[in-house]
Amino acid sequence: MTRARLVFPALRARGGVFTHERAKITAALAAGVGGFILFGGTRAAVTALTRALRLEAKRGLLFGSDLERGPGQQFRGLTELPPPAALGFVDDLDATYMAGTITATEAQAAGVCWGFAPVCDLDLEPRNPIVQTRSFGPDAARVGAHAAKWIAGCQEHGVMACAKHYPGHGRATTDSHEGLPVVQTTVDELRLTDVLPFGAAVQAGVGSVMSAFVAYPAWDESGAAAAFSRPILGYLRDPLGFKGLVVTDAFIMAGATAAQSEGPAAIAAVTAGCDALLYPTDWQAVIRALDTVPAERTEEAIARVDAAGNQWCRAEVGALNPQVYLDHQQFADGLANRTVHLVRGEAPRLAPPVSVEIVDDDVGGPYGIPSREVFQKELGAWGVGRGGRRVILVYAEPRSWKGRGDLGARSVAQLERLAPNARLVVLFGHPRLAAQIPGEAPILCAWHGQALMQRAAARWVKQQI
Numbered sequence: 001m002t003r004a005r006l007v008f009p010a011l012r013a014r015g016g017v018f019t020h021e022r023a024k025i026t027a028a029l030a031a032g033v034g035g036f037i038l039f040g041g042t043r044a045a046v047t048a049l050t051r052a053l054r055l056e057a058k059r060g061l062l063f064g065s066d067l068e069r070g071p072g073q074q075f076r077g078l079t080e081l082p083p084p085a086a087l088g089f090v091d092d093l094d095a096t097y098m099a100g101t102i103t104a105t106e107a108q109a110a111g112v113c114w115g116f117a118p119v120c121d122l123d124l125e126p127r128n129p130i131v132q133t134r135s136f137g138p139d140a141a142r143v144g145a146h147a148a149k150w151i152a153g154c155q156e157h158g159v160m161a162c163a164k165h166y167p168g169h170g171r172a173t174t175d176s177h178e179g180l181p182v183v184q185t186t187v188d189e190l191r192l193t194d195v196l197p198f199g200a201a202v203q204a205g206v207g208s209v210m211s212a213f214v215a216y217p218a219w220d221e222s223g224a225a226a227a228f229s230r231p232i233l234g235y236l237r238d239p240l241g242f243k244g245l246v247v248t249d250a251f252i253m254a255g256a257t258a259a260q261s262e263g264p265a266a267i268a269a270v271t272a273g274c275d276a277l278l279y280p281t282d283w284q285a286v287i288r289a290l291d292t293v294p295a296e297r298t299e300e301a302i303a304r305v306d307a308a309g310n311q312w313c314r315a316e317v318g319a320l321n322p323q324v325y326l327d328h329q330q331f332a333d334g335l336a337n338r339t340v341h342l343v344r345g346e347a348p349r350l351a352p353p354v355s356v357e358i359v360d361d362d363v364g365g366p367y368g369i370p371s372r373e374v375f376q377k378e379l380g381a382w383g384v385g386r387g388g389r390r391v392i393l394v395y396a397e398p399r400s401w402k403g404r405g406d407l408g409a410r411s412v413a414q415l416e417r418l419a420p421n422a423r424l425v426v427l428f429g430h431p432r433l434a435a436q437i438p439g440e441a442p443i444l445c446a447w448h449g450q451a452l453m454q455r456a457a458a459r460w461v462k463q464q465i
Contacts, residue, residue, distance in 0.1 A: 002032035003290040005302045006276055008064065009033060009283040010250075011049075013040035016076060018049050025053065031287060034305045035062030035114070035313070037250075037279050043077035043110055050111025051317040060309030064114035064162075064278075068134055069450060070099065070332070071106040078106045079328040080452040084119055084146070085430065086339035088137035093149045095335055096136075100153025100161070102328045108158040111317035114308075116210065118150040120163045120197035122170035129175045129405045132398040132430045133447055138170075140193050144200030151204045160312040163201035164210035165249060166236060167219075167226055168194030176213040176255035177400045180225055187219045191235075199240055207308060208245040209236060211274060213255025224272075225255060228265070233273035245308050250279035251286070263289035275301035336456035343431045345442030348423045350464045353388035354379060357418050361396040361411040361429070362449065369395070374451045375426070378458030389423045391461065394437065395449040396429030407436045415439075424464075426457045 009028050011021045018025075018041060028036070036053075038046060050063050065074045070081030081099045103115055122143055123135035136146040151161040167190055172181035185194070198209065211227040220229040227233075227248045236242045248256065248269050256265050266277050266286045270293050280286040290298065356376055362369050375393060392415070396407055407415075419425065419439035427434060428449040437443060446457040 003293070003298050003302070004032040004287045005034045005305050006270060006290065006298070007033050007280060007283050007287050008035050008037050008062070008276060008278050010037040010039060010279040013045065016040070016042040017045045028283065029053070029057055031284070033283070034276060034309065035064065038063055038065045038112060039074060041075055043075055046075050046112065047110045047317055047319070054111070054313070054317070060306070060311075060313040062114050062305070062309050062313050063112045064116055065107070065112050066117070067103050067107060067112075067115040068117040068119055069448070070103050071110070071112070072452070073450070075110060075112075078110065079325065079332050080450050081332050082336050082339050082453065083133040083448045084136045085123065085133035086336075086447045088135070088142065088146060089341075090335070090338050091142065093145060096146045097149040097153040098331060099335075100150040101157050102331065104154040104157035104159035105324070106320065106328065108315060109318060109320045112159070113313040113315070114160045114162065114208070115154055116162045116164060117154075118147045118161065118163060118201075119165070120144070120147050120201055121165055121168050122194055122197070124170045125173060125405075126432055127173045127405045128170060129403050130172070130177070130398050130400070131170050132405060134398055135170060140196040144197035147197050148200045148204035151201055151206045155205065155207060158312070158315055160207035160308060162208040162210050162247065163198055163206045165212035165214070166195075166198050166209050167212065167216065167232060168198075169212050169214055170194065172214055175401065175403055176249065177253045178403055180255045180258035181214045182223075183214055183216050184218065185216070190216060190219060195235075195240075198236070202240050202242045206244065207312065208247055209242060210247050210249055213249050213253055213258075224259070224268070227256070227274055228259075228268040228272050230272045237273070245275050245304050246273055247276040248274050248278055251277060252279050252281055262286060266290060267293055270301060271297060275304045332452055333455065336452050337459060340444060340446050340453075340456050340460050343427070343434045343443050343445045345440065347464055348442055350389045350391075350423060350461065352465060354461070354465075355388040355390045357390060357392045357422075359392060359394045359411050359414045359418070361394065361407050362399055362402070365399055365401050367400070370449055370451060372449070374454035375458045378455045379462065390418070390421055392418055392422045392425045392441075394425060394427045394429065394433070396427070396433055397449055407433055412436060424461070426461075428453060428457070
């Protein structure tokens with residue numbers, strides 16, 4: 001068996017399709033990789049790709065993707081769902097189960113058999129730049145309960161879930177995309193608090209666990225990140241009892257190579273107990289580097305990868321009844337409506353037209369931002385124009401390489417200028433950011449700038465007109 005099975009290159013859509021990735025795909029399949037990580041694309045393009053590559057490979061290729069906010073987070077034409085923090089706010093475990101169900105039903109129909117969710121990290125550190133609304137909340141027991149329900153909904157409908165980022169990324173104050181975060185918490189506190197949701201995920205039968213590129217020196221005094229730490233990964237196997245696939249976070253992140261280059265880092269991860277290496281920068285060089293890992297360890301890892309592929313990625317790829325997508329969208333809209341709430345002041349009375357001002361804290365970085373026009377379009381005939389009642393939209397999501405958990409100086413300066421005359425501020429971000437918004441205008445928390453939440457916020461505003 002080839003050690004390439006432990007490697008999972010990324011495929012990123014351009015213009016909704018993957019045709020430009022053909023050379024990489026051909027070489028990777030010939031090498032024997034375990035599967036691919038998919039970013040972007042239309043529903044039709046993803047379905048065609050996964051169906052064709054399964055036929056070409058003649059084995060259970062694993063196709064994985066980040067699906068924390070539903071399949072629509074990555075793939076156009078599929079359903080978006082509110083972020084985990086919003087689900088935690090509603091605290092309806094049946095709704096969280098349904099979120100996992102919708103995610104799996106649509107992903108599986110498109111051939112995506114591995115969802116990198118749920119996030120089991122705790123929302124404990126206000127300075128954390130990368131967790132925030134991706135977490136179900138700060139309470140370990142409730143996060144564990146929501147994670148377990150999401151996993152059940154997902155895996156009962158044909159997609160392998162992935163609890164992340166073990167043993168917990170919530171206390172970090174830096175982004176592992178930018179470097180190696182170091183968490184100084186004691187071992188006892190980590191095991192009793194941060195690890196608890198991962199234990200709940202294991203008890204729920206989660207098929208995979210993603211390790212963090214975060215160091216916990218009180219647990220492993222070598223200072224190695226969890227993905228390279230035998231004692232930390234060993235605890236996941238015993239006493240937590242996890243028997244599934246242990247995977248790394250994306251190797252393109254600086255936390256992966258903070259201590260060593262990509263090849264040695266790959267060797268260290270597999271040697272420490274990781275079974276799969278996600279999104280390496282140079283996947284071919286990583287495969288070559290794995291030749292130095294002891295055969296017993298690689299054979300164990302390959303067996304786990306192949307078992308996961310055969311269990312989760314053999315189902316037929318095919319279309320759902322169009323009514324299913326409509327029903328899913330109706331559920332998502334209803335759930336989004338339940339999550340939108342005031343975090344300051346009382347509901348204002350508004351009259352058309354509404355003058356919309358945007359404060360975008362998410363501009364910049366390597367990836368584009370979602371459309372900021374959905375809110376205005378949803379208001380539609382109610383009127384958006386100059387000279388009306390000022391509504392400020394603040395976009396502040398946790399984003400890779402953003403590097404901070406609060407509003408930046410430019411955004412705060414804009415708010416100081418705009419907020420005194422505002423009738424309402426809509427915060428598409430974590431509710432604690434409301435403390436940085438000056439003035440006395442009511443603040444509506446809408447959690448995230450995705451289209452789903454912009455529509456929900458607009459519906460709430462229309463009720464005030």
